Amino acid sequence: MNAHFGTPTNPAAVDRIPGGSSSGSAAAVAAGLVDFSVGTDTGGSVRAPASFCGLWTLRPSHGRVSLDGCMELAGSFDTFGVFARDPETLISALGVVLGEDAVTLPQEPRLLAPADMVARLGPEPRAVYDATFDKFSGEPVDVYPDGGADALYDAFRFLQAADAKRAVIPFIQTSGMPLAAGLDERAAFAATMTDEEEARANAVRAPFREAMDALLGKDGVLLAPAVHDAPFRLDAGRDVFDGFRHQAMRLLCVAGMSGLPQVVFPAGTVDGAPYGLSLIGPRGSDLSLVRLAARLFGAGAQPSAGLAAVTAA
Template sequence: MPYPAVAVPSAEAGPLAGLRLAVKDLFAVAGYRTSWGCPTKLAMSEAESGTAPAVQALLDAGANFVGKTHTDELAWALYGLNAHFGAPINPAAPDRIPGGSSSGSAAAVAAGLADIGIGTDTGGSVRAPASFCGLWGIRPTHGRASLAGCMELAASFDTAGLFARDAGTLERAAAVLLGPDVADAPAEPRWLMPVDMVARLGPEQRAIYDASFGSLVAEPVSVYPDGGAEALYDGFRVLQSCDAKRSILPFIDATGMPLAAGLDERVAFARGLTEADEAAANAVREPFAAAMDAILGADGVLLAPVVHDAPFRRDAGRAVFDAFRHEAMKLLAVAGMARLPQVVFPAGTLDGAPFGLSLIGPRGSDRRLLEIAGRFFRR
């Protein structure tokens, strides 16, 4: 974001000394305004007097702040195409979308402008850009990292996540942001293959999946609830929108801000939801989360797709724009609805664009999951 440069102090020594940090423009950074990707919010914003604790922890560990980065408006989208401030270039595939809403942090890391990017992931806003830009990324266990001083979109899903170009840097940054895991777990993972998630991949995507995971002995499991992927996605969509109805719609109504295409549809959907709709969606979420806990136990690791395909072209037709998110969310909703950590890593390319894969682990196993991913899938 083109803000006037302001000095942001960081520790001279620490585990992240010498690494450059890009910060999604949802987090407060002292001396900088915060836009939330929204010109109305930017016009109202004064320079922040303090820094969000998640960002401050990285600075205190020696990371050097290099700038605040673009986000989809109000973080309520998946593609990284902000109608007001523009879309960052995907350095790994310049003709493709970068993914969002943490688009700028992902693009900055992929371009080598930063070594660590901090973003947020509500429905996939770290995981999709990581896959699309050929990066390592993590969506932590829900509630693991502080979101004080950060815009709230959907409190029951929001997480603070990280990007890096390699496993080692991501592990170092996560150690600072997340602290130690809650409990020890067996050193060796019990591999699980989610057959119903994998079935959503096409032949080319499945070939990359098999090349990455095929040598592992994995127990086949089914993860979707009754009603399948559609029921899980519908539940996510309702619950996220109910959260946003409480957090974001009051700001939209108070300011009378114009609604860009896409955002207007999501706002209209949220307005129409009722308490009964929310209760019905929670009746999907809670049994699903309990079932996922039972499948994973203390040592299970799900060999999971991130999204169903590589990023589409920036000049794709409206039909692609409308359909891609719905298919992607049927995979992304698994970790989000179950409040689980998910680590993304580069796995291959499709027609010249990155395609990532991931590991999903038990709640609270974030650091162990990163260690496993780095040990088995570091390239």
């Protein structure tokens, strides 16, 4: 919902929003105008559009792809992303920029079902989640730190704002540029950040990253929701916009705060609109993670009998 150029059309659901700040790139791929496109993901700006437009994407391990020459928003979260309509194209494009994985997932990884993330889904998204993942017998785990999703999201908001205060808020303030709905409030919030608030948020992020690394090890994969719902309608009110973003971010911030790779793929429809799911893998397993998702959830994919039954016990 862009203050400068308007809102791109979501080709998969023309009455719905197309997603976050990389939605133009997603719309071009979903419309068949290009085979793939690039975007950036700080809080979810490739992952949400992919879910909303029925596409494949990857948020890489943080720092895996150089952002030299890219305008910084929040450097401790900013990542490069690619959209594609199929996993084969995504893998080909990512192969150009990622190089070799530091971690290769085994043929039958440990599959983990993040119960506290799944609990944030309503009945229809939960039905898609269950239909997609129940056959894999993932072991239930909890991923949020003490204080739950709210604590993790609050820490993310403060850290993103502190990064933005250094990188872009001076330009926003001096240029007088117009801001889209929601960005005005976030810019004002970022301008107020203090060193003490940033330190408290980092005290949440550091142990969370360690806990996630320990949970996944070199062979664990989370069967995770990407966002909590299908895209809302273009004519929805501001209250819907604000509420939706905050709910979605409580899921999206898991990969952001941990710095782990997350691949999103089309999984079904909710309220007649696309709805994607995801896999979150060990740090450095990016291409291996996308290949796993392609094997399990690509067109005509059938899991092996061993993988369908594997648990994390």
